[in-house]
Amino acid sequence: MHNTSLQFKKQVTIKLADVRLQDALSRLQSRFVGGRAAVISEIHDLQETRTAAAAIRDRVLNNLEHWLLHFEQQATARGAIVHWAETGDDVNRIVTEIAAQHNVKTAAKSKSMVSEECGLNDALEQAGISVMETDLGEYILQLAHEAPSHIVAPVVHKNKEEIADLFAEKHNKPRKTDIAELCREAREVLRPAFLNADMGISGANFLIAETGSALIVTNEGNGRLVTTLPRVHVAITGIEKVVPTLEDVTTLLRLLPRSATGQSITNYVSVLTGTKKPEDHDGPEHFHIILLDNGRSKLVGSEMQEMLRCIRCGACMNHCPVYQNIGGHAYGWVYPGPMGSILTPMLSGIEKSPDLPNASTFCGACAVVCPVKIPLPDLLRRLREKQMQLGMKSRQETFMLRVWTWLALHPKFYALGNKIGVRILQLMGGKDKLIHRLPGAGGWTNGRDFPAPAGKTFRELYQQRKQS
Amino acid sequence: MRVGLFVTCLVDSMRPSIGFATINLLEAAGCEVTVPAQQTCCGQPGYNSGDRQAAIALAKKFLDEFEAFDYVVLPSGSCAGMIRVHYPELFRDDPAMLTRMSAVAQRTYELTDFLTHIAKLDKIPGTFKGTLTYHDSCSGLRELDVYKQPRALLAKMDGVTLNEMVESTTCCGFGGTFSVKYGELSTRMADNKCAHITDTHAGAIVGGDLGCLLNIEGRLRRNGDHTTRVLHVAEVLSGMDKEA
Numbered sequence: 001m002h003n004t005s006l007q008f009k010k011q012v013t014i015k016l017a018d019v020r021l022q023d024a025l026s027r028l029q030s031r032f033v034g035g036r037a038a039v040i041s042e043i044h045d046l047q048e049t050r051t052a053a054a055a056i057r058d059r060v061l062n063n064l065e066h067w068l069l070h071f072e073q074q075a076t077a078r079g080a081i082v083h084w085a086e087t088g089d090d091v092n093r094i095v096t097e098i099a100a101q102h103n104v105k106t107a108a109k110s111k112s113m114v115s116e117e118c119g120l121n122d123a124l125e126q127a128g129i130s131v132m133e134t135d136l137g138e139y140i141l142q143l144a145h146e147a148p149s150h151i152v153a154p155v156v157h158k159n160k161e162e163i164a165d166l167f168a169e170k171h172n173k174p175r176k177t178d179i180a181e182l183c184r185e186a187r188e189v190l191r192p193a194f195l196n197a198d199m200g201i202s203g204a205n206f207l208i209a210e211t212g213s214a215l216i217v218t219n220e221g222n223g224r225l226v227t228t229l230p231r232v233h234v235a236i237t238g239i240e241k242v243v244p245t246l247e248d249v250t251t252l253l254r255l256l257p258r259s260a261t262g263q264s265i266t267n268y269v270s271v272l273t274g275t276k277k278p279e280d281h282d283g284p285e286h287f288h289i290i291l292l293d294n295g296r297s298k299l300v301g302s303e304m305q306e307m308l309r310c311i312r313c314g315a316c317m318n319h320c321p322v323y324q325n326i327g328g329h330a331y332g333w334v335y336p337g338p339m340g341s342i343l344t345p346m347l348s349g350i351e352k353s354p355d356l357p358n359a360s361t362f363c364g365a366c367a368v369v370c371p372v373k374i375p376l377p378d379l380l381r382r383l384r385e386k387q388m389q390l391g392m393k394s395r396q397e398t399f400m401l402r403v404w405t406w407l408a409l410h411p412k413f414y415a416l417g418n419k420i421g422v423r424i425l426q427l428m429g430g431k432d433k434l435i436h437r438l439p440g441a442g443g444w445t446n447g448r449d450f451p452a453p454a455g456k457t458f459r460e461l462y463q464q465r466k467q468s
Numbered sequence: 469m470r471v472g473l474f475v476t477c478l479v480d481s482m483r484p485s486i487g488f489a490t491i492n493l494l495e496a497a498g499c500e501v502t503v504p505a506q507q508t509c510c511g512q513p514g515y516n517s518g519d520r521q522a523a524i525a526l527a528k529k530f531l532d533e534f535e536a537f538d539y540v541v542l543p544s545g546s547c548a549g550m551i552r553v554h555y556p557e558l559f560r561d562d563p564a565m566l567t568r569m570s571a572v573a574q575r576t577y578e579l580t581d582f583l584t585h586i587a588k589l590d591k592i593p594g595t596f597k598g599t600l601t602y603h604d605s606c607s608g609l610r611e612l613d614v615y616k617q618p619r620a621l622l623a624k625m626d627g628v629t630l631n632e633m634v635e636s637t638t639c640c641g642f643g644g645t646f647s648v649k650y651g652e653l654s655t656r657m658a659d660n661k662c663a664h665i666t667d668t669h670a671g672a673i674v675g676g677d678l679g680c681l682l683n684i685e686g687r688l689r690r691n692g693d694h695t696t697r698v699l700h701v702a703e704v705l706s707g708m709d710k711e712a
Contacts, residue, residue: 009650012650012652012653013652016652016653016656321638321639321641321657321660322653322657325653325656325657325660326653358646358649358650359646359650359653360643360646361606361639361641361642361643361644361646361654361657362516362606362607362643363606363610363638363639363643364606364607364610364611365606365610365638365639367610368610381515381516381518383518384516384517384518385518385519385520386518387518388517388518388519389518393517393518397517397645401513401514401517401519401522404509404513404514405511405514405519405522405525405526407508408477408508408509408511408526408529409508409525409526409529411505411506411507411508414508414509418477418480418481421481422481422482432689432694434686434689441648442651443647443648443649443650443651443652443654444647444648444651444654444686446651446652446655447651447652447654447655447658447659447687447690448655448658448683448686448687448689448690449685449686449689449690450682450686451482451682451685451686451689451698453481453482453483454483454484454485456484457480457481457484458475458479458480458481458484458487458488459480459505461484461488462484462487462488462503465488
């Protein structure tokens with residue numbers, strides 16, 4: 001997917017003024033923030049569980065090659081074929097080749113953010129294979145030709161009215177506004193797609209090394225149909241998703257749905273192991289698992305490795321006051337919110353996303369809710385340090401920082417500078433003691449007054465008090 | 469106990485009354501307060517902008533000036549968090565400095581945390597009559613666990629009625645240089661905060677970090693609210709809000 005995060009500031013302006021989006025986002029907050037709060041307390045040893053989950057992820061990441069090879073061995077032994085893809089284009093090529101090999105004309109897809117990284121749907125369409133998204137949210141987006149704005153709730157930026165309009169137009173049927181009726185209408189379109197598909201494409205929330213299984217967590221049941229009905233199943237996921245054992249996965253599953261959607265458990269947890277056996281009622285004849293790197297391996301062993309713990313629950317964005325106000329599209333790539341502000345520069349190019357690591361107040365709400373204890377603000381700060389080292393900061397910012405640091409290290413000049421500064425600010429404050437326009441700080445005064453200081457510094461007044 | 473007061477750069481220049489209110493409270497709690505004259509800034513602007521070296525230089529300066537005290541107190545959760553949580557991290561590769569820095573970091577406190585847990589201030593020197601609502605600034609809340617402390621202190625004041633706002637723990641949008649770099653976004657976050665404040669009908673919004681308070685006050689005033697008072701918790705507790 002093309003990275004447009006250079007447009008971040010422009011997008012922020014647009015999104016803040018988008019009344020429909022703002023309305024949709026206000027509901028997201030109550031649903032997901034409130035939802036998580038309601039069920040997370042079911043885990044009585046929450047902090048210990050988070051620590052254990054982080055340790056499970058670290059154990060894998062500290063020895064990633066071993067666990068991946070172990071997974072490949074086990075998956076292969078059960079009839080799956082494992083493919084290694086360095087880039088998104090490699091994934092597209094591999095899927096297209098598999099499709100050609102099995103004479104695939106149509107594919108049904110369940111939700112996969114990794115496939116968004118690759119731009120898989122476009123690549124398949126170009127190869128003459130028709131693809132149908134079957135996750136309801138993703139299906140709506142496919143009809144609307146839009147990208148997901150949230151990794152768990154992809155269509156969260158749209159309200160019911162917009163979807164009613166879209167369905168009426170694309171399905172060519174009378175407009176419905178009842179949610180159950182809209183769902184039924186989508187189901188009528190999707191059912192034949194499941195039954196006719198030659199290939200099912202899914203993601204994988206986890207890969208289990210000991211059994212060679214791909215595990216998916218879903219609510220709509222489409223994931224099960226996509227992975228069991230078609231002749232060929234292709235699961236695509238990132239190399240970091242491997243977990244040693246089924247028992248390890250159960251720890252992560254205690255946290256994932258609760259953190260993501262406020263559910264104690266999702267409607268479906270599917271463990272997909274190997275191809276269809278003679279005694280099986282269903283399952284694919286061919287099972288391909290594509291493991292994508294796309295820059296992830298560069299993070300292994302680096303000071304950014306903790307980011308690879310991520311289990312894609314979306315809690316960081318749900319709780320982020322920046323995401324809550326602008327939604328996911330403003331971030332410009334596949335992954336939004338705090339995790340996206342780290343993954344986008346790391347996977348898609350640090351120079352292409354100068355704003356993302358900086359567009360955070362470091363409020364820390366994300367780190368508190370992260371189920372695998374990723375220190376998101378610390379990682380964002382490390383990216384800011386990298387930007388500084390790469391000379392990506394503006395000349396003005398670098399100059400201001402240098403001056404400030406120099407003054408702070410030279411107290412006499414600092415005191416003098418402050419003394420003069422506060423007097424100027426006091427004068428600018430005028431009668432109402434508010435500065436309405438401050439040159440160089442328009443970012444502040446365009447939307448806020450700046451309360452003027454009293455005219456003397458603490459340092460001066462304290463000296464006076466000591467002398468009197 | 470000997471307390472070194474770090475007034476913070478914002479209080480030094482923007483609202484000195486908070487510094488005097490802090491001295492007043494510490495003395496009321498029986499502390500011997502010293503204000504090292506050479507102090508400037510904790511280094512957070514540089515640190516959070518990616519200039520680690522600037523932060524290291526200022527952390528060393530802090531150590532020289534404050535290491536000798538029994539405790540270091542700041543009327544700011546954000547600057548106290550910088551010292552307690554982030555200063556030691558700056559010296560992770562320098563064991564000798566790390567030991568010294570960690571020792572002073574552990575003796576460094578945000579004001580209300582110190583008054584509650586260390587100095588155990590019982591009789592609040594100030595008087596206040598009216599309703600107020602409390603904004604929990606992010607660093608104090610999430611890095612130092614400051615939530616109950618200011619409320620416990622305010623509850624000891626007879627005339628105070630606390631009307632809690634919804635989402636008191638949600639960021640006000642200040643974020644240091646964020647407030648200027650991403651002004652529109654910052655303003656919207658401040659606007660959300662102001663709406664929650666207004667809904668409480670409290671006469672004053674109180675908090676423990678001047679940066680957030682300037683942000684909130686700036687938006688309230690721009691929105692035409694010239695009556696809701698914006699006060700630092702030290703001003704309320706010391707009775708110095710009358711001068712603010």
